[in-house]
Amino acid sequence: MATGRAIHIGLNAVSSDHYSGWSGELTACEFDANDMELLAEAQGFETSKLLTSDATRQNFESAMEEASGSLVDGDFCLITYSGHGGVLPDLNADEDDGQDETWCLFDGQLVDDELYNLLAQFRSGVRVAVLSDSCHSGTVLKDQMLAEESPSLSEVRTGSLLGSARAARVRWASHFAYRAMPSPVAARVYMANKREYDKILTNKELGGAQERVVASCLLISGCQDNQLSGDGTFNGVFTARLKSVWNGGKFKGDYRSFVKTIVHGMPADQTPNLFAVGTETTAFASQSPFVV
Template sequence: MPKGIALTTGLNAVSPAHYGGWSGELNACEADAKDMAEIARSKDYEVKTLLTKEATRKNVIDGIIKAAGTLTSGDIFMLSYSGHGGQLPDMNSDEDDAQDETWCLYDGEMVDDELYTLLGKFAKGVRVLVFSDSCHSGTVTKQAYYQSAMRAVGAKGIAPEVRYRFMPMEVAVRTYRDNKKFYDPILKDAKLKESRDAVNASVILISGCQDNQLSADGAFNGLFTANLLQVWNEGKFRKGYRAFRRAIVNRMPPDQTPNYFRVGETSRAFERQRPFTI
């Protein structure tokens, strides 16, 4: 009988001690994590939820490694992240824009290469489903544009003063410079450059926006998660993952388009399954 494990994370703030005095406060990331956990429980996953101060690098890494050591071929792991997206300088030359994307965990950033290395610990035949309601890039100019655009479309679920889930560039620079001794060994690790190619499991990743867009926070959920919940409709959605992503996109404003991509072994059977199926 297949087994399912879920790790849902949501950070409404980060530690100013690591991020140069920036707390990165958001409204709805903890709610996102709780709602994703509810979906997982409804499908009989074993669920662990990490909220804000609990969502440390160690706890997230340990949670993924524990799941990888437990699950075998035919099982499924679901990982969701709601919080700020950040950037660090690319030092192993695997990024076209010379910047590594990150998740801003409570006490430090997790580099995208690190995440792929962790996903590489799952056995062949394991299905891995990743949701990321965060931004991966953004400038002050983009922020001003997106605030104007989002108010214009009147998208549902967004607070009157829109917040975006990205680390401002000045904070990104300060955080890196203050913590170079921690980040440089990760960023310079040549082995991490090949981390995507080392993934043997079948991984589907659905993110809240494209790499050059911003993900909006909301009053009750992030915009992406809010529309995911509407499409899921308490389990009434019956099609596969590509149709799931398309249905979410159809509810989104034109400047926030959820992305869909695969890593590791391609599994058409996995893609055709009803979302969250164990």
């Protein structure tokens, strides 16, 4: 029988010591982590949770190493992140836009290449789903989009997916906070911690980590790389919509149709996406979501 392990991260603030006086207060990220833990538990996952000050780089890396060391062929690891997204300069030339996307953990940013490196520790045959409700999250795992089935940003902008959902999109207010580190803060944080980050950003082994991923990995992102994810009162906009579509486990369909349905009710300026990296991702994407 397959084993499911879930790691849930939610940060309503970050350490101002590391982030140059910026604490990045948010409202709903811990709610997101708690609610996704409830979803995972209902699906039979063994869960762990890192909230705000516990969501450090070391604690997350340790949780990932524990999961990758214990899961074998056929097992499932679910990782959910709610918090700020950030950017750092791309110093190993693996980004088309010249920037590495990050998760803003409590005591420092986790670069997307570092996440790849942690995913590369999972064995072949393990399924890994990563849900990222943060800004600039469209390709935190950036390999190939399941474009033949997944809606694209251009489809949404031209209205081919709007239809009867247009009214639902309009109902979303545009006055919520966003889960993005402001650009001036991002520059300050990088300059204040340049030596530390440059060791990561110039690490050639990390730059090639995605090529070493042998597990089947899917990312469902809260938005595109050039978009912002909205915070909320009780959940982030993406997590709230995901929960509504999931409907307590009543959703019928695979990961592709799951993302399509989520997109159908999102604000027009926030477009979740489905990306894949690793092996046998097409078969994984054809499965029902969150089934161990």
